[in-house]
Amino acid sequence: MFKKITFLLFLTGIVLHAQEQLSVEKIMQDPKWMGTFPSDIRWDDHGETLYFKYNRDNDPSDSLYRIRIKSPGTLEKVPAREARTLIPATDSYNKNRTKKLYTEGKSLFLYDIRKRKKTELIQMDGYIGNPKFLADENKIAFHSGTNLFTYSLPDGHLRQLTHISTGETPDKEDPKRSPKAQWLREENLELLRVVSEREEKKEKSREYTEMTAAKKPYAFYSGKAQVINLELSPNEQFAVFNLRTTGDSQKTVVPDYIDTSGYTTDLHTRTKVGEETTTMDMAVYNLVKDTVYLVGADALPGLNDLPDYTKDYPDKDWEPEERTVMISGASFSPDGKNIVVNVRSKNNKDRWIALLNTRDGSLKNLDRQRDEAWIAGPGIGWSMGGGVLGWLPDNKHIYFQSEETGYSHLYILDITTGKKKALTSGKFEVFDPFLAADGKSWYLTTSEAGPGERHFYTMPVYGGTMKKLTSMTGNNEVTLSPDEKYMAIRYSYSNKPWELYLKKNTTNAKETQLTSGRSEAFAAYPWRDPQLIHFTASDGQQVPARLYVPTADVKNNAAIIFVHGAGYLQNVHKWWSLYFREYMFHNLLADLGYTVLDIDYRGSAGYGRDWRTAIYRHMGGKDLSDQVDGARFLIAEQDINPQKIGIYGGSYGGFITLMAMFNEGDTFTSGAALRSVTDWAHYNHGYTSNILNEPYNDPEAYRKSSPIYFAEGLKGHLLIAHGMVDVNVHFQDVVRLSQRLIELGKDNWEMAVYPAEDHGFVEPSSWTDEYKRILKLFNSTLLEDHK
Template sequence: MKRKLLFLPLLCIALLQAQAQSTLSVEHIMRDPIWMGTFPSSASWSDDSQTIYFRYNRDKDPTDSLYKLGLSEKGAISKVSWEEMKANERSEEDFNADKSLRVYQVDKKLMLEDMSSLTSSLLIQWPENFNDPKFMANEMEISFTSKSNIYVLNRSTKIVRKVTNISTETKPKDKSKNEDEKVDWLESENLELLGVVKERKEKSKMRRDYRDAYSDSEKEEFTYYTEGKSPVNLQLSPDGNYATFTIYTTSSNKNSIVPDYADASGYTVDLNARSKVGTTPTITEIGIYDLQRDTVYFISSSELPGIKDLPDYVTDYPDKTWEEKERDVAFSSPYFSPNGKKAIINIRSNDNKDRWIASVDLGTGKLTTLDRQRDEAWISGPGIGYSFSGGTMGWLPDSEHIYFQSEESGYSHLYLLNVATGEKKAITSGNYEVFDPFISKDKKSWYLTTSEVNPGERHFYKMPLMGGKMQKLTSMTGNNEVSLSPDEKKLAIIYSYSNKPAELFLQENKVGAKAEQLTAGQSEEFKAYNWRDPQIVRFTAEDGAQVPARIYTPDPAKKNGAAVVFVHGAGYLQNVHKWWSSYFREYMFHNLLTDLGYTVLDIDYRGSAGYGRDWRTGIYRHMGGKDLSDQVDGVKYLVASHGVDPDRVGLYGGSYGGFITLMALFNASNTFKSGAALRSVTDWAHYNHGYTANILNTPEEDPIAYRRSSPIYFAEGLKGNLLMAHGMVDVNVHFQDVVRLSQRFIELGKDNWEMAIYPVEDHGFVEPSSWTDEYKRILKLFNATLLEE
């Protein structure tokens, strides 16, 4: 008999759970995470490579603090004092070519540090705030920026010279073009009648003309006026001949308002939040200041190949006339070669379809395209950068080759390109991705992290600068987040595994070296439970794709035939892996569900990170398409391979996972009997521009994509049992989303839904009481709707 009630009384639920129990409970696992222990993060090194610093919370402070561990005192972890942190503060730092010297600023002082002795000396005390100190190519001069201008200090003479003259004021009118003062009728008549007054006026004009003629005989100092706009990202070429700067022009987009009903004041307070998709993007202009010729000119994108190309989706709108015009672009700051003679720049089209890398003729601002990546979905991927950022990009020491990452092959890899010949080569390749490459201290090698072993593992490698065989330096299965010591002899590794939270390890920088564990943060209470190591599987999707997933299988004696599918958030995120998940609360909840006899499946559906370009863009113009069908195919896999009852499957997730949950209950109601949609997007036209316009373009230009991707248009399809949970001060996915959907349900006469609201919570919940309440409701939903009477 089909159940008509959404929830059963607590007594009935207890009877249903009688056949399977767990030592875990929602109240237990959703407490303040401090109960689990303390786990390190953000490892770094002292300059002498003898001390490891990391974030930790051994002393149960309100938040993580900085701790240290000396290599000569292994195991002796101590908290870093405020005085020590201040003494070692090195903000706005830069090294010379061989890293023997470091320049940095602190408290308006420009300091020079000898890295062999680790002693610092004062170069200058500057009267104003300044930033971005940089060694020039000759290394005897150091540039820095202050009050929208660039200055250069000579280390030998201690003389500082101002090399740019930029003013944010409006440019004065040209004196040579000033017209004689106009006089009205009364003044003209007065000058005719009063001779002395007329004579004084004429003498005054003669004196002014004389002074102007004298001052004009001397060359006026060149000043570039920005007409009220503030130049940012000022930088000087290493040879001192050119400066570049960026001017941003922001549009007056309308921002949203999020009311805070639980403000401490007792009044309802409006929180300013983001604008919505379709807003006018910020315009960037890159100026070049020629210091030899005292002139400023700007880079133009008009000659970029394909700058007028229309996207493929225009064919879906045959009745609309599309204007062929230059697309707006976003520029990164230029990258100067080490010798300062050349520069490159990264350029992104605002419609997200193109990324150009171009060389810049510093004398004219003319661009020559070196590489163009076109993607009819959108440009992205590890190391690719976004908007105003170039991502992984720069020059090799020879000032002839540049490096960058590209998804040209379908996976994000590292490339070299000779700017003179245009020759390009991939120095990594294969069905894996590259993360965070950097050049060694001796400039002969790369260090990089990749997923070459497995999409669910991360390892650290070394490779010759111009490409060659990679040496795998880490060996622990899981995630190896490496910080290389300054002397490049040791690795500090934040390591975790599927069922083991992060710990700090130390390893020699050698192939085959064994990593030594330095911390052991798990509490006795956490270690008392045998946390599962979920199996990674792949099942076949309807289009033949092999979909990765993690599966939690119950003890056969406890198996109840029901299943829960978890949908991770963010869309572009990976959760099928062999390291400790950022979804650690959900991971513990899945252990609880499995104890109770549920089979749990956690899918890296289409759109997830870690599997290359085609997987990343599988949701283009249709969110709730392949990403939803992957969930449905996952259920088919559970039914066929794990004996799950097809009539007893639920799903849940937050943010993007909440969105998929709604789409599943509206459009795949024969597959899912119930679902919990947490902080879910209900209408993509109400989400932000930076994320949504990549995937769905804009609602004005591509309404088809928004109509088929937004749950609110499919609310009439709700058949199963739905729980919605949302924080009222969510400034990411606004509470307005579920309010509007609730009104749709009311108008449609739906009564098989329920909503839980959390007045003090933003998008990511903070309070343990909120986590506990939310997950008690989720468990109650699944127990009431998926377990047999």
């Protein structure tokens, strides 16, 4: 008894000593205590001023600030009235970037950059979108409602180019008569002579009107589909648009128990995986022939290919059939003579870059990307479209990104010869490439310096040596000035939040720091620079991780493994973490003597295609074994007691925590699962179907991957925490799991619920309560002699 009391007093002393600097209450308060850090960086059109969001004066929210380049030491808050009148940031310039288009609601404006003069060109009845100069720069194209218009700058003439209407064609708008209604009509005409004569006169009048009337202009009716992505070719001969149709799939309901009304209200959210019925067609509007036709994908290679996983279900009838595809991302060549489009199979195992024949709507394949898991990666996008795709100024080369080598790189392809060339190569990834204003070179961000760094480069347009333009170790997010002479760099390091720097656009220039937003309270603590290490997994792979090591005088031989969330995310890097609260919590844990390991497990971003897809058809497989191998590393290399290892994480990290506690109970003594998926059959379609296919087609993948099936394996101590108005991972997930734990007779678990919180917590009180519970869990299960 005496030993236990002495131990508890010692433990209390450690906590009090550490909390002189850090406490859960301190690090989980409103993030404004840390200071203010710049976001949404942009230049004015003259390259004289940088604008960004900031909060120097402790306002309720960020305001617009500016720094004039000629006086970089002066930070000014932009008055609200002036902020409302600023020329907005757009990319609608003429070729020599002397003029720019922008919209404000229903008005279209032209800004003359040299004269610094703005002119309102036209006001429409509806919202104006996507204005751009045509090949003849005296003409402007834009869309309003569901139609395209052109505006002539010399004479102000407005012309409507397309005639697209939503709904059914007029002859389909009359409801079909039921058999009963048809019988009554015929009986009425037969019995009542006056009614019959009047109907006959109306019919003759209609026939005469149709014979003498002028021909009606062509009109296209979209039916139930939504018209989006209207694009006009630079030569004004064709337009393309998408027809997006959303089915009537059942949406899940999330109750809000603390709505302002005092009543429980229902939030209608998303469908569950396997119930997604959205389609995306593309149509060509031939403006010369005044007609519309749908784009056909039947000539694309591999449309009937079955995915490999079907071999695991030999008793199921897998009759090959043409797969549904999503066609989007139309890009016109500068001369308007050719169009390339991005085509994705709805099961997201194929991406085609195709040339669109505007004469008949057919497609010619230029590049097919196939992945038996799922197509994704930087610059490639997801199943609904997106991804890098465009033209070089020569009108014959297109550019795009592909994981053909296992890493996402930049390619060009000659549409006249079909020859493809990789502009970048190596075991790194390319992010956000774009052409210089003169079209002679590229600007791009890459991880060539290492997966934990991001730098900005320039490279000749047809390939060659990449020249690194940034030098600060960490992450360099660059926004170029309009004349491309300066770089505004939003930069951070592992233990240094984001700040704004200015640098001339040359390799050897020196960066000038423009902001310094850390508060005195935040800067007073010596935040750790985590060690970036690798450990060897059971399959021989080198797994990257962040390691927080306590000082020898407080080390308690206990360890915590943190599991980051997913989507497609990386957390082992040299810049300020998206998980800044967890980063601060790990500093607190290290102060208390814990060793903390934060792993970029299989499925994480930043390490190429094979790392990304290693979780295909089995979430909770290699991503979980990486956590177990991390625990073994801690035992072998960091002198951690095997009985004193905990694990925690949120969202996907919560899911892995559940799998760890249910399947690896001999490795993990306790765990905190936050906002966690418990049954993947109840999560969304876009994310889940990529990794596990669809539950009715690949039920074994769901059975292997869902924690609710393994709840009987719980041995250690489990904390479950979840927001009750979570519209991403629904509260229903943990309600179902809790009932399963009750039925299994498990009594070493508890659940904390947060009635006001969605998936990402907002209230400091919720963050504080959650992390006090996590700390209490680990202190009581890993430090006390409870075994």
